[in-house]
Amino acid sequence: MKRRTTIHLCPYGVPGDRSRELAEAADDVVAGLGCTVALAPPFDVGLNLEPPYNARELLHALRQLRPSGPVLLLVDNPLIGDRHRPVRGASERGGTVGVVHIEGAADDVAAVAHEVGHLMGLAHCGYPGCLMGRRPSHDRKGACDHCVALMDAVGDSFL
Ligand SMILES: [Zn+2]
Ligand SMILES: [Zn+2]
Numbered sequence: 776m777k778r779r780t781t782i783h784l785c786p787y788g789v790p791g792d793r794s795r796e797l798a799e800a801a802d803d804v805v806a807g808l809g810c811t812v813a814l815a816p817p818f819d820v821g822l823n824l825e826p827p828y829n830a831r832e833l834l835h836a837l838r839q840l841r842p843s844g845p846v847l848l849l850v851d852n853p854l855i856g857d858r859h860r861p862v863r864g865a866s867e868r869g870g871t872v873g874v875v876h877i878e879g880a881a882d883d884v885a886a887v888a889h890e891v892g893h894l895m896g897l898a899h900c901g902y903p904g905c906l907m908g909r910r911p912s913h914d915r916k917g918a919c920d921h922c923v924a925l926m927d928a929v930g931d932s933f934l
Contacts, residue, residue: 778810779809780810781844781845782811783816783845783846784798784813785820786815787848788850794849800884804884808897820848821840822836826852826853828850828874833865834872838872845873847866847874848873849875849887866894868893868896871894892906900921902921
């Protein structure tokens with residue numbers, strides 16, 4: 776499939792070289808979703824939040840910066856969701872802003888790819904091994920055929 780969208784990874788506390796590695800690895804994992812993953816050009820996120828970061832507040836602040844395309848913020852601190860429940864990441868489904876906690880763990884790439892899937896419009900998927908499963912796992916190799924077919928259908932509807 777032709778890759779139509781670029782999702783930019785924007786480091787916030789995560790070192791640039793680690794972020795570049797993640798961008799390259801995630802770009803391979805999301806092949807089939809019709810997007811490219813790349814490190815963002817230098818971009819001053821100018822956020823001033825205390826960890827643990829409230830994911831909803833963070834996405835709101837990021838949206839105010841009006842990024843020119845989809846941006847996934849890579850943070851080096853824990854995230855909390857609604858009712859202070861810890862979350863690994865959060866993204867607007869089919870939107871422009873997302874965030875993921877980079878833990879320095881084996882499943883960081885899968886966690887990045889999962890949020891990219893949400894930004895591309897995918898919901899959670901119950902197919903074993905699909906990167907859109909609810910719990911990120913480093914043994915997920917990519918999107919399942921069902922998710923890829925969904926992205927193909929979305930692409931066709933814009934032709
Ligand atoms: Zn998810
Ligand atoms: Zn799937």
